[in-house]
Amino acid sequence: TQLLEQSPQFLSIQEGENLTVYCNSSSVFSSLQWYRQEPGEGPVLLVTVVTGGEVKKLKRLTFQFGDARKDSSLHITAAQPGDTGLYLCAGARGGGSNYKLTFGKGTLLTVNP
Amino acid sequence: EAGVAQSPRYKIIEKRQSVAFWCNPISGHATLYWYQQILGQGPKLLIQFQNNGVVDDSQLPKDRFSAERLKGVDSTLKIQPAKLEDSAVYLCATRGSLRGSPRSPDTQYFGPGTRLTVL
Numbered sequence: 001t002q003l004l005e006q007s008p009q010f011l012s013i014q015e016g017e018n019l020t021v022y023c024n025s026s027s028v029f030s031s032l033q034w035y036r037q038e039p040g041e042g043p044v045l046l047v048t049v050v051t052g053g054e055v056k057k058l059k060r061l062t063f064q065f066g067d068a069r070k071d072s073s074l075h076i077t078a079a080q081p082g083d084t085g086l087y088l089c090a091g092a093r094g095g096g097s098n099y100k101l102t103f104g105k106g107t108l109l110t111v112n113p
Numbered sequence: 114e115a116g117v118a119q120s121p122r123y124k125i126i127e128k129r130q131s132v133a134f135w136c137n138p139i140s141g142h143a144t145l146y147w148y149q150q151i152l153g154q155g156p157k158l159l160i161q162f163q164n165n166g167v168v169d170d171s172q173l174p175k176d177r178f179s180a181e182r183l184k185g186v187d188s189t190l191k192i193q194p195a196k197l198e199d200s201a202v203y204l205c206a207t208r209g210s211l212r213g214s215p216r217s218p219d220t221q222y223f224g225p226g227t228r229l230t231v232l
Contacts, residue, residue, distance in 0.1 A: 040226075042206070042224050042226050043204075088155050097163040098168060099144070099208065100158060100161060
């Protein structure tokens with residue numbers, strides 16, 4: 001079983017602070033995705049990283065894929081209350097009709113005003 | 114364009130009762146997934162359909178869970194009989210392209226989920 005470990009599990013910070021969330025695995029995935037899930041809603045895709053060492057930016061969010069394609073990080077600069085939510089990483093494997101995702105347990109982020 | 118629709122949004126039942134969830138995918142998306150998300154955990158894949166055929170149901174507890182996708186569009190997930198440990202959010206997701214979106218056709222789009230409480 002390919003497992004994804006996320007840390008920290010919970011994070012509560014003040015508005016304006018920076019934070020980093022980590023996603024680690026002992027296995028290699030073809031790509032890694034980050035989702036944000038708000039209460040009462042399904043996860044929404046933020047970004048997909050495919051190449052080892054890849055860095056992608058989405059406004060104040062920076063995503064990095066490890067060189068060995070086994071780990072990833074999400075860094076948020078100057079967090080805002082609207083960033084509050086459950087951040088999930090998911091590793092992709094298979095292709096075509098066999099494409100499927102394995103999710104980590106998530107990091108529950110609370111940004112206090 | 115409409116997203117993935119699920120109903121009901123909430124369901125409370127007693128153990129040993131039966132329950133069914135319904136999912137209407139994004140038009141044209143051939144691949145459909147059902148996930149179970151227990152509180153404090155990430156989604157866990159239960160079953161994957163390609164059109165109306167099952168691709169992977171290895172993690173579906175087949176003694177009590179069943180799912181179908183007749184005609185390759187809408188899907189239903191049933192639990193019979195329910196146990197306390199089935200309390201969770203059941204998410205439906207479909208995979209494919211979305212008109213006007215730059216996202217990859219491998220992107221999964223999730224519905225809002227059905228929150229099941231088994232008492």
